[in-house]
Amino acid sequence: MKAEIIAVGTELLLGQVVNTNATFLSEELADLGIEVYYHTVVGDNPQRLESILEEAQERSDLIVLCGGLGPTDDDLTKDTVAAHIHHTLIQDEQALARLHEFFAFSKNKMTENNLRQTLMIEGGLAVQNPTGLAVGTLITEQGTTYLLLPGPPNELKPMFQQYARPLLEELFPQEEQLISRVLRFYGIGESQLVTELKELIDTQTNPTIAPYAKPNEVTLRLTAKSGDEKVGQQLLDSLEASVMALVGEYFYGYGDENSLAKVTVKELKKHKKTITAAESLTAGLFQSTLGDVPGVSDVFKGGFVTYSAETKAAFLGIDRSLLEKEGTVSEACAIAMAEQSRIAADADFGVSFTGVAGPDELENQPAGTVWIGLAEKGKPTIAFLQHFNRDRRSIRQSAVMKGLSLILQAVNKKK
Numbered sequence: 116m117k118a119e120i121i122a123v124g125t126e127l128l129l130g131q132v133v134n135t136n137a138t139f140l141s142e143e144l145a146d147l148g149i150e151v152y153y154h155t156v157v158g159d160n161p162q163r164l165e166s167i168l169e170e171a172q173e174r175s176d177l178i179v180l181c182g183g184l185g186p187t188d189d190d191l192t193k194d195t196v197a198a199h200i201h202h203t204l205i206q207d208e209q210a211l212a213r214l215h216e217f218f219a220f221s222k223n224k225m226t227e228n229n230l231r232q233t234l235m236i237e238g239g240l241a242v243q244n245p246t247g248l249a250v251g252t253l254i255t256e257q258g259t260t261y262l263l264l265p266g267p268p269n270e271l272k273p274m275f276q277q278y279a280r281p282l283l284e285e286l287f288p289q290e291e292q293l294i295s296r297v298l299r300f301y302g303i304g305e306s307q308l309v310t311e312l313k314e315l316i317d318t319q320t321n322p323t324i325a326p327y328a329k330p331n332e333v334t335l336r337l338t339a340k341s342g343d344e345k346v347g348q349q350l351l352d353s354l355e356a357s358v359m360a361l362v363g364e365y366f367y368g369y370g371d372e373n374s375l376a377k378v379t380v381k382e383l384k385k386h387k388k389t390i391t392a393a394e395s396l397t398a399g400l401f402q403s404t405l406g407d408v409p410g411v412s413d414v415f416k417g418g419f420v421t422y423s424a425e426t427k428a429a430f431l432g433i434d435r436s437l438l439e440k441e442g443t444v445s446e447a448c449a450i451a452m453a454e455q456s457r458i459a460a461d462a463d464f465g466v467s468f469t470g471v472a473g474p475d476e477l478e479n480q481p482a483g484t485v486w487i488g489l490a491e492k493g494k495p496t497i498a499f500l501q502h503f504n505r506d507r508r509s510i511r512q513s514a515v516m517k518g519l520s521l522i523l524q525a526v527n528k529k530k
Contacts, residue, residue, distance in 0.1 A: 116287055118144055119153035119175045121167055123182035123192050124266055127156045136181045136264075136271055142371075143275060145338075148289035149177060159189040168199045172259045177287070182266030184249035186228040192263060193252070197236045200256040204234040207241045210250035217248060236263070242278045246270050253282050260286065291340050294347035298335045298358065300365040301375055301520050305333045311361050315354070322350045324358070330509075331516040332375065367523060375519045376404050382526045383414040383464075390522065391460035392418035393431060393452040395443065395469040396485065401515045416460045421452065431455040442478045444470055446486055449498035453488030464525065465490035466518050467498075472507045482507075485514045489521050 120140050126132045134156060141151045152175065157163050164183075171178045183192030197204050210233040218225040232249040235241050239254030242262070247270035252263045262279060264271045300308060305328040309316065312335075316324050322339035337354050341347035359366060368378040383390060392401050399420045405411050421427040424438045433451045441447040449467050457465025466489055473482025483503045490496040499521065503513040 116149040116177065117175045118149045118151045118177040118179065119155065119171055120151060121164075121171065121178060121180045122154070122156045122266075123159065123164060123180060124156075125158040125160075125189075127182075128158050135268055136266070139268070139272060140179055140181070140275065143280060144177075144179075144283075146293050146295055147280070147283055147287070148291065148293050148340075149283070149287060159183060159191065161191050161195045164192070164195045165199060168196065172257075175259065177260045177262065177283075179262045179264065181264045181271055184232065184251065184263060184265045186226075186231045188228075190231065193234055193236060196252075196261055196263060200236075200254070200261070202239075202254070202256070203237045205237045206230070206233050207235045207250045209241065209243060210235070210248070213244075214248050236261075240282060242274060242282070244270055244274050245277055246273050251279065253279065253286075255286075291342045292344070292347070293338055293340055294344065294351065295336055295338045296351045296355065297369060297371050297373075298337065298355065298366060299332060299368045299370070299373060299375075300334070300362065301332045301367050301516065303333060303362060303365040304328075308333050308335075308362060308365075312358060315357055315361075322347075322354050324354070331513055334371075367520070374408075375516055375523070377408050379519045379523045379526070380405065380408045380411050380414060382523055384410070386526050388463040388526055389414050389416050389460075390464040390466065391416050391456050391462040392518075393427075393456035393465065393467040393488075394418070394420050395422055395427070395452070395467075396472040397468040397511050397514055398422060400511055401466070401468060401518055404515055404519070416462050418460065419456055427452065431459065444478045444480045444484060444486065446498045446500065449486035449488035450490075450496045451488075453490035453498070454496045457490040457492065463492050464522060465496075466522060468514050468518060470501075470510075470514065472510050474507060483510050485510070485517075487514065487518050487521060489525060491525055 120137050122134050127134050137154050144151055155167055157167050180192055183190045214233055235250050236252040236254050239252040242251030242253055249265040254261050305326055309326055322337050325336045327334045337351050339347040339350040394401055402418045405415050419430050421430050424443050427433045428435050432455055449469050452467030453465040468487055470485035471477040471480050471482050485501040486498050488498040501517055503510045
């Protein structure tokens with residue numbers, strides 16, 4: 116199976132939107148045993164899209180188009196593909212009913228152009244949209260299969276996983292399936308991880324190892340090819356054991372949709388521990404990151420944002436003489452912030468962040484200097500000095516990730 120992905124949208128060519136759909140679809144298709152050979156981006160121009168389609172049908176068995184299914188005049192993907200394969204557009208009744216339900220619930224007036232979103236290509240299968248209004252189409256013509264999906268990732272991803280993927284599995288059954296497992300690591304860079312796993316990577320056959328660098332972490336996708344699910348999982352188990360023997364100390368969880376925040380919240384729940392935070396340079400980013408995790412209210416009691424010395428003293432009751440003597444970018448300040456926040460919130464853990472996000476120095480400390488305090492009920496409060504680089508945003512995000520890692524280690528009593 117040869118596939119290619121065509122992303123439609125002038126905003127992609129202008130750099131106004133990042134084409135994350137191509138990455139997602141490539142990974143999903145690989146899991147189905149369908150190899151993606153080409154990625155193309157084309158603007159909202161029917162003549163150029165037609166030219167791309169003529170090339171694509173000569174070289175690919177499956178063409179996935181994303182974008183251009185909306186209600187406006189420049190959303191011409193369905194029209195162009197339908198004309199290319201000499202089919203017409205028809206209305207999908209399920210999508211039409213959903214459209215009317217949406218406007219009835221929102222109490223907004225529906226304009227006529229919204230009906231364009233309910234059109235599909237005649238002779239194909241409708242691909243329903245659980246989070247949006249634009250219906251997709253899966254259709255095969257003269258040996259080439261076309262899959263049309265909307266552009267917004269929050270629509271495309273659930274639409275593909277719930278509806279398009281099962282259709283492709285039925286249409287293109289594989290004798291051997293690809294079975295993948297994602298391992299997530301924090302505290303080790305991609306270059307070091309690859310170095311540690313060099314022998315495994317150099318000698319890989321089946322299963323394979325693919326490293327991916329993400330902000331402040333690295334993931335490994337282990338993939339086995341097998342006609343039997345059980346055999347494939349056994350292959351992955353064996354490879355995972357070899358990986359863990361080399362870099363297991365940096366491992367924190369599994370899965371594409373997992374995160375260090377989710378794992379930390381899960382472990383806090385498991386051990387029935389609560390947490391609070393006092394933030395200076397991160398300005399609430401740590402608490403916001405926790406707040407993105409469903410069910411965090413079971414463990415997060417609330418926290419403090421104390422950006423100035425005055426609020427550190429007023430909100431947390433930190434002795435002003437300590438702040439004047441030690442400074443706010445200091446071990447003593449981080450310890451006091453963590454301790455006082457934990458006591459004030461009556462939590463099991465208190466974490467604090469203070470430092471210099473940059474770009475300028477503060478208290479003669481360079482940008483990237485960060486102190487993270489960790490208070491645990493019944494134990495001495497400690498602080499960790501970190502030196503992060505890159506820009507202001509990266510420094511703040513790095514601090515949050517390190518804080519999550521420290522909490523996870525403390526909850527699990529890792530040394």
